Amino acid sequence: MNFTSNDIRNIAVIGHSGEGKTTLCEAMLFNGGMIDRMGKIEDGTTVMDFDELEKAKKLSIYTSVAYLTWKGFKLNLLDLPGFYDFEGERQEALAACGAAVLVIGANGVLPIGAENVVEYCLKYGKPLVIFINGMDKANADYAGTLAALKEKYAGKLAPIQLPVMADGKMTGYLNAIQERCYKFSTQGPQEVPVPDSLKDQMNEMQASLMETAAENDEILLDKYFSDGKLTKDETVHGIRKGIAVGNVIPVMAGSALQNRGVINLLDEIIRYMPNANERRNTLATDLAADDVVNVMRDASAPFAAQVFKTVHDPYTGKLNYVKIYRGTLKTGMTVYNPNTDTEERIGQIFMLRGKKTELVNELIAGDIGAVNKLTATDTGNTLCALGTKILFDPIHFPKPSLCLAVKPVNKGEEDKMFAGFTRMLEEDYTFSVEKNAETGELLLYGQGEVHLEILAKKLKARYGIEVKLSEPKISYRETIRAVSNAEGKHKKQSGGHGQYGHCKVRFEPCEEHFVFGDEVVGGAVPRQYIPAVEKGLRECMSRGVLADYPVTGVKAVLYDGSYHDVDSSEMAFKAAAALAFKEGIKNAKPVLLEPVMKLKIAVNGEYLGAVMGDVSKRRGRISESHTDGDITTVIAEVPLAEIAKYSTDLRGMTRGRGKFTSEFLRYEEVPPQLAEKIIAAAKK
Numbered sequence: 194m195n196f197t198s199n200d201i202r203n204i205a206v207i208g209h210s211g212e213g214k215t216t217l218c219e220a221m222l223f224n225g226g227m228i229d230r231m232g233k234i235e236d237g238t239t240v241m242d243f244d245e246l247e248k249a250k251k252l253s254i255y256t257s258v259a260y261l262t263w264k265g266f267k268l269n270l271l272d273l274p275g276f277y278d279f280e281g282e283r284q285e286a287l288a289a290c291g292a293a294v295l296v297i298g299a300n301g302v303l304p305i306g307a308e309n310v311v312e313y314c315l316k317y318g319k320p321l322v323i324f325i326n327g328m329d330k331a332n333a334d335y336a337g338t339l340a341a342l343k344e345k346y347a348g349k350l351a352p353i354q355l356p357v358m359a360d361g362k363m364t365g366y367l368n369a370i371q372e373r374c375y376k377f378s379t380q381g382p383q384e385v386p387v388p389d390s391l392k393d394q395m396n397e398m399q400a401s402l403m404e405t406a407a408e409n410d411e412i413l414l415d416k417y418f419s420d421g422k423l424t425k426d427e428t429v430h431g432i433r434k435g436i437a438v439g440n441v442i443p444v445m446a447g448s449a450l451q452n453r454g455v456i457n458l459l460d461e462i463i464r465y466m467p468n469a470n471e472r473r474n475t476l477a478t479d480l481a482a483d484d485v486v487n488v489m490r491d492a493s494a495p496f497a498a499q500v501f502k503t504v505h506d507p508y509t510g511k512l513n514y515v516k517i518y519r520g521t522l523k524t525g526m527t528v529y530n531p532n533t534d535t536e537e538r539i540g541q542i543f544m545l546r547g548k549k550t551e552l553v554n555e556l557i558a559g560d561i562g563a564v565n566k567l568t569a570t571d572t573g574n575t576l577c578a579l580g581t582k583i584l585f586d587p588i589h590f591p592k593p594s595l596c597l598a599v600k601p602v603n604k605g606e607e608d609k610m611f612a613g614f615t616r617m618l619e620e621d622y623t624f625s626v627e628k629n630a631e632t633g634e635l636l637l638y639g640q641g642e643v644h645l646e647i648l649a650k651k652l653k654a655r656y657g658i659e660v661k662l663s664e665p666k667i668s669y670r671e672t673i674r675a676v677s678n679a680e681g682k683h684k685k686q687s688g689g690h691g692q693y694g695h696c697k698v699r700f701e702p703c704e705e706h707f708v709f710g711d712e713v714v715g716g717a718v719p720r721q722y723i724p725a726v727e728k729g730l731r732e733c734m735s736r737g738v739l740a741d742y743p744v745t746g747v748k749a750v751l752y753d754g755s756y757h758d759v760d761s762s763e764m765a766f767k768a769a770a771a772l773a774f775k776e777g778i779k780n781a782k783p784v785l786l787e788p789v790m791k792l793k794i795a796v797n798g799e800y801l802g803a804v805m806g807d808v809s810k811r812r813g814r815i816s817e818s819h820t821d822g823d824i825t826t827v828i829a830e831v832p833l834a835e836i837a838k839y840s841t842d843l844r845g846m847t848r849g850r851g852k853f854t855s856e857f858l859r860y861e862e863v864p865p866q867l868a869e870k871i872i873a874a875a876k877k
Contacts, residue, residue: 196267198490198559199468203269203516205290205319207283209306210275212296213326215241215253217449218272224456225261225268227546231452240547241272246650254279254647256286256502258514258545258561263459269561275306277849278644281590281623285572287313288588289501289516289561292320292466294458299327299446301337303345305848311346311442320436320466322443324458328356328363329448335363339444351405351432352444354457355394363446366454367391369398370428377453399428406431409440429464437467468559475518477575477583480531486583488518492557495581496520496528501588503572503620505655506550511619512563513570514545515556518585520578522564523555528576531584535569537576571619590622592854593638594840597645598665599626600635606658611635613656617648624648631743632666641840667834668788669871670860671737672746673781676701681773683765693757694765696726700777703748707734710750718754718766725763726751729770738779739868740875745786745860747778785868786860788833793854795826800847807846811835812864830858 206214218241219231232238237248241257253274260269271286287293293314297307314321325338335356343350357365357374365376367387372395375382387395406428407417413431417423423431435441443465447454475488477497488497502514515522522528526539543550543563556562570576573588601610614626614637624639639645645662653659678699685692696718709727718726730749737744754769792813796804798820804827805815813831820826836855843851863871 196557196560198492198557200265201267201269201468201557201559202462202466203271203289203291203559203561204462204466205271205273205286205293206296207273207287207293207310208275208296209304210252212275212298212304212306213449214275214296215239215272217294217296217324217326217455218259218270220449220452220455221268221270221459222259222261222546223452224459225263227259227261241270243548245654246647250647252276254282255504256282257547259547260544260561264463266463267560268459268462271561276643277306277844278639278641278647280640281621284588284590285502285514287317287319288499289514290319291468291559292322292462294462295321295323296326296449297323297338299325299330299333299335299338301334301341303338303341305850308345309850315439318439320439322436322445322458322461322465323350324449324454325444325446326449328446329451329453331361333361333363335446342444346442349440349442350444351402351435351441352398353402353432353461354445355391355398356446356454357388357391363448363453366446366457367395368457369395370402370425372399372425375457377451382456402432403428405435405441409435409438433465433467436465475585477518477585480582480584488583488585490558491519492521494519494558495578496522496526497575497577497581497583497585498522499585499588500570500572500574500576505616505620506548506565510565511567512543512550512565513567513572514561514563515576517556517558517560517562519558521555521557522562522576527579529579529582530570530574530576531582532571532574533569536579537567537570539564540566572622588622591640593624593640594853594855595641595645595838596636596638596665597642597662598634599637599645599649599660599662602659602661607635609656610652610658610660613652613658614648617651617655621648629665629668631668634665636665637662641844642838664837669740669742669863670786671739671742671744671778671783672786673700673702673744673778673783675780675782677777677780679773679777679780681769681771681776683768683772686760691757691760692762692765692768693760694722694725694754694762694767694769695756696754696766696769696773697752698726698730698770698773698777699750699752700774700781701748701750702746702781704746705748706745707731708748710748712750712752713754717756718751719756719761722756722761722763722766723751725766726754726770729767730774732767733771733774737783738775739783739785740872742785742875744778749774749777785863785871787863789830789858789861790833790836790855791858792829792831792836792839793826794829794843794851795824795853796847796851797823798825800851801825801827803846804843804851807842832861833857 219239222228223231247254257272273283273286295310355367356363367374374387376385403423407414410431477488479486497519498515498517500513504512506512575585649660680697683694734744808829813829817828
């Protein structure tokens with residue numbers, strides 16, 4: 194297949210979970226002749242949802258890639274997960290795609306997931322087309338869905354087709370620009386005369402589309418003002434320009450499940466979506482000149498690409514998915530990775546069709562494919578020609594927002610479990626795993642409960658290690674609020690040398706973790722034993738008297754004691770210090786401390802009241818807030834114990850639109866009633 198960059202379209206198929214993205218990809222691949230029959234999600238037979246976890250869950254978990262050819266063009270489809278927890282997969286795919294198809298159901302409303310997609314595409318200049326799906330359903334509401342879209346994105350929407358309805362179902366469509374009408378049949382769309390009942394609507398749509406086209410091209414605008422109309426080709430040209438810069442969002446409709454309206458969608462993608470050479474500037478850093486350069490889509494120029502995804506295939510091993518931005522990638526060539534300062538030799542190159550790989554000799558600028566067995570290259574890395582070294586910006590991934598403790602079901606598999614998660618980090622940059630030195634727990638950080646659940650299942654499927662997840666232990670602390678004097682005497686005589694150590698210590702609160710003071714006079718405690726007293730006290734700081742939590746904020750002053758010329762030793766004075774510590778802390782009004790986190794919560798104004806009220810219910814305090822456009826950022830201080838699953842709760846409150854980050858701030862005293870429960874639970 195001899196394609197040029199002008200012939201390639203990289204399309205992300207995106208939308209909220211359950212709207213029909215994977216089914217739409219299936220229909221597009223079927224129409225392109227890549228598969229003989231359309232698979233079904235319920236049967237686990239689709240091209241894109243090929244992973245066993247996806248089949249079991251019946252939803253997309255990973256970004257999948259497949260290509261098709263349509264009327265002399267190559268379309269690389271990237272099927273993106275719609276569930277919130279897999280935002281990292283979406284970031285990878287959107288970094289590589291040149292445009293997106295947003296799939297939404299014909300339910301008369303605008304889903305929050307759809308809003309997030311539109312806002313992302315508008316922010317980053319990704320050309321977008323909206324496909325209203327499910328028009329075969331009896332309650333399909335095209336008009337209501339279009340009205341909801343227009344209310345939110347007034348002035349940007351350009352409906353270029355009108356569904357032809359009969360008995361509440363879509364039986365065909367009218368293309369307003371082309372002035373042609375089609376009805377669906379088993380042989381595909383068949384042209385029919387435009388119904389008289391739709392001619393007025395067609396004329397209104399044509400006028401609106403001409404106006405939209407004129408607004409995106411000054412020459413067309415002058416002609417539109419002088420002539421009052423534009424030709425079909427001029428209208429298409431103006432709309433294409435508007436789509437390329439994000440000013441126009443075309444809208445189409447159909448049924449992915451029934452393969453209705455999909456051929457029209459393919460035609461319009463080819464007609465309206467910009468090719469690789471028409472995309473906006475792709476900037477990179479020229480490492481030799483230390484300057485920013487624009488990377489043009491020229492197949493004959495020095496090679497440059499970026500890895501946007503990494504997977505471990507059971508047959509081909511490690512696969513790096515690459516987007517070629519410049520030049521041509523060929524088998525056997527040596528390329529440079531500036532991220533790791535290494536050279537890599539290109540072995541096999543593949544085109545992708547879900548889990549299937551097709552061996553090819555090269556990939557040209559604008560195309561997407563995969564290479565295997567790169568040893569020092571991971572997601573986000575740049576690959577470039579040895580003589581022209583450039584570096585693309587990294588792909589930005591969301592930080593983890595939920596933490597759960599994880600441990601193996603079978604004892605003795607802790608090291609294998611940690612090693613398995615570590616290998617999985619190569620594929621997923623949105624989670625992390627670390628051991629809490631204080632509690633001894635292994636902590637798994639991710640995007641949400643579903644994300645962490647999938648990671649656990651993936652670990653079992655790949656490495657045979659079954660784990661269980663639970664809420665992590667809170668790292669409480671203990672401190673004192675009063676001054677107390679305590680005496681510790683360690684005396685033991687059992688024949689021969691005895692043991693004798695005696696110290697008097699004053700305990701008082703302080704701002705630092707631990708401070709030791711010495712006020713001994715007259716040699717009551719010899720100088721050589723004073724360090725042993727300090728060491729004994731420091732060792733005791735690891736376990737308090739309330740619930741065995743570490744102690745902090747204590748000043749201990751040794752002011753008196755006694756010794757024995759023969760029986761005293763460092764060990765004896767350490768033991769005496771431990772006795773004094775236990776008594777002194779107990780009598781110094783010990784209290785429990787809890788970690789307090791600083792939350793930065795970004796929400797739309799309509800959810801602000803609910804979020805601020807929820808912070809108060811969690812014993813939190815609002816310290817400040819500021820508004821930028823529709824988004825208000827709230828800074829709050831909330832105890833860690835109150836935000837165990839805050840990511841899930843925030844999504845529920847804000848219909849998935851709220852975002853937050855957290856960081857440790859300080860320790861504060863636990864309210865007495867709660868402290869009693871925590872202490873009682875710890876003693877159990």
